[in-house]
Amino acid sequence: MPEWLNVLMRSAGLFVLTLLLARLIGIRQTSRLTFFDLVTSIVIGVTAAAISLNLVVSPANGLIALAVWTAFPALIYLLAIKYKAVRDIVQGKETVLINHGKVLEDKLMKARLTSEDLLSQLRKKNVFNFADVEFAVLEPTGEVSALLKKNRQAVTPRTLGLDAGQESVPQTVMLDGIIMDEPLTAMGLNRKWLHTELEKVGVAPENVFIAQVDSLGQLYLDLFDDSIQVPKPKTKELVCATLKKCQADCELYALGTKRADVKKMYANSSVKLLEVIQDLEPLLKK
Secondary structure (H helix, E strand, O other): OOHHHHHHHHHHHHHHHHHHHHHHHOOOOHHHOOHHHHHHHHHHHHHHHHHHOOOOOOHHHHHHHHHHHHHHHHHHHHHHHHOHHHHHHHHOOOEEEEEOOEEOHHHHHHOOOOHHHHHHHHHHOOOOOHHHEEEEEEOOOOOEEEEEOHHHOOOOOOOOOOOOOOOOOOEEEEEOOEEOHHHHHHOOOOHHHHHHHHHHHOOOHHHEEEEEEOOOOOEEEEEOOOOOOOOOOOHHHHHHHHHHHHHHHHHHHHHHOOOHHHHHHHHHHHHHHHHHHHHHHHHHOO
């Protein structure tokens, strides 16, 4: 057998084997790799490359090395999940860098970080003034997590003392021009509704790349033909306009009727609708 064919077959087999070994150890995002993860990945990769290029005297010994570097990390990860002491050794501990707005220089030196490194990490979190930070910690992955001071945090409904309603996840109802019935059913909709909405905006189903429906029943589209401008959903605006029209009609009926009981009924309905509009307007206009 030619040497190049031998290398090709051996590399292909080791590629599949290494992929299986990586799955066995566990999937981690590159940004979450610890030093231990990085060393393990490098050793497995180098060992697999050495075996595939026949740089190892005995392929069996190379496979044994691969098995050891797969089994041991997998075992250590299992122990780390159960025991914090093992987790601290393998993954490392968090290091507090800023506490109560004060930069801890000794902790920076311990973490082998310069002041420029700290400021760079804070800028990645959209924090350009270290004085805005109340608390910052260096994670085992090397990222810095920062908590802003109270007067620098973004305003939320909670800080304003407002109750925010729950909002469900938008459902993808079309992909590559294909209608997906299960998400439509989950939203209480059907194909007839979808075709009606597409007709309203003048879009053919086969031209839809992605279509999603939010919790308010608004349809958002992305088309294959990017030159076509799709109008924005108007469901919330139409609901708001309809409520205002109903409230105005009740006021008009109250002024137009001569019967006292009917006038009172329409006036009360107008007041109730006005209260509903005031409560819903922030939601319908956001």
